[in-house]
Amino acid sequence: DTAVSQTPKYLVTQMGNDKSIKCEQNLGHDTMYWYKQDSKKFLKIMFSYNNKELIINETVPNRFSPKSPDKAHLNLHINSLELGDSAVYFCASGRETNTEAFFGQGTRLTVV
Amino acid sequence: GESVGLHLPTLSVQEGDNSIINCAYSNSASDYFIWYKQESGKGPQFIIDIRSNMDKRQGQRVTVLLNKTVKHLSLQIAATQPGDSAVYFCAEMGQTGANNLFFGTGTRLTVIP
Numbered sequence: 590d591t592a593v594s595q596t597p598k599y600l601v602t603q604m605g606n607d608k609s610i611k612c613e614q615n616l617g618h619d620t621m622y623w624y625k626q627d628s629k630k631f632l633k634i635m636f637s638y639n640n641k642e643l644i645i646n647e648t649v650p651n652r653f654s655p656k657s658p659d660k661a662h663l664n665l666h667i668n669s670l671e672l673g674d675s676a677v678y679f680c681a682s683g684r685e686t687n688t689e690a691f692f693g694q695g696t697r698l699t700v701v
Numbered sequence: 702g703e704s705v706g707l708h709l710p711t712l713s714v715q716e717g718d719n720s721i722i723n724c725a726y727s728n729s730a731s732d733y734f735i736w737y738k739q740e741s742g743k744g745p746q747f748i749i750d751i752r753s754n755m756d757k758r759q760g761q762r763v764t765v766l767l768n769k770t771v772k773h774l775s776l777q778i779a780a781t782q783p784g785d786s787a788v789y790f791c792a793e794m795g796q797t798g799a800n801n802l803f804f805g806t807g808t809r810l811t812v813i814p
Contacts, residue, residue, distance in 0.1 A: 593744075622801070630709050630788055632745070632804040644801065679744050681802075689735050690802055692744030 592616050595680050595693040602670055603701055610665045610696045612680030621663035622690060623655060624679040632679070638663055670700045709788065711809045720778040722808045724791030729772060731793035735802065736765055736776045739788045748776070748789075778810075786812045 593614045602608050614621060620639040626632050636655045637644040643655065652668045667674060677697050683690040714720045726734065732753040737745035751758045751765045751774075758765050764777040774791050788807040795801075 624804075630739075630807045630809075632790065632807075634801050634803065637801050681744075683802075689747045689750055691747070692737075694742075694744050 592691050593680055593682055593693040595678075595696050597696060598694065599697050599699075601699045601701060604670055604672060606670050607666070607668045608670060608698070609667070610678055610680075610698070612663050612665070612693060613661055614680075614682040614691070615661065616682055616691060618682035618684055618691075619660070620683050621657070622681040622683070623663065623665050624681060624692075626677040626679060626695070628676070635665075635678075636663075667698075670698075672700050674698060675700045709807055709809050711811065713811045713813060714781050716781060716783060716812050716814050718781055720776075720781045720785070720810060720812075722776045722778075722789050722810065724774040724776075724805045724808075726772050726774060726791065726793045726805065728793060728795050728803070729769075731795045731803075733794040734765070734767060734774055735792045735794070736763075736774075737790045737792060737804075738785075739790065739807070741787075745790060781810075781812050783812045783814055786810055 596611045622637050623635040624632050625635055635646050635649045638655055654666045656664045677695045679695045680693040681690040735750040736748040738748050739745045749760045749763050749765050751767050756767050762779045766775045788809050790807045791805045792802040
């Protein structure tokens with residue numbers, strides 16, 4: 590019954606590694622998002638993607654890239670991980686019209 | 702105005718009292734607003750929303766007020782319960798090509814039994 594699910598829930602990795610976080614939604618939504626939440630709980634959008642366009646927050650380093658194999662999935666790939674990438678990453682989905690976004694449970698990424 | 706600084710704004714209330722959480726939003730063109738609740742270790746959960754053609758909306762024990770003149774939102778929780786303890790975020794959405802939600806600084810609500 591999980592609406593938006595992310596894996597893994599926790600990810601600990603060394604600097605310089607490449608990692609991926611997977612996200613799946615079973616709500617039939619057209620749009621999916623990735624958000625980053627820092628240690629002060631501030632939530633910032635990273636990407637918004639539907640089958641027509643990808644919108645990238647200009648502050649996101651190009652080491653981060655979303656990949657969507659199909660409408661129900663939006664995975665986040667991160668290359669050359671840095672200490673400052675440590676945060677909780679949330680996937681979300683929503684319909685195209687102005688409605689709420691539904692969030693996954695988050696992936697806590699720790700870069701050591 | 703918006704909270705800026707090193708600390709998450711906090712609000713402590715006694716169980717049974719009413720809580721009011723405030724939020725200033727930034728974009729006068731935003732036309733849809735949402736309050737989210739985030740419990741420890743979980744993702745944000747939808748509480749209530751309001752569109753810019755309204756100034757008040759009520760749910761179960763929650764009320765959202767929108768003042769477009771001063772770009773201000775508030776969330777009122779009636780008869781606050783220990784389970785209401787969480788971080789609360791307001792979020793705004795504008796008329797852009799994609800539906801991006803922009804979150805304000807959260808407020809940590811602590812309910813004292």
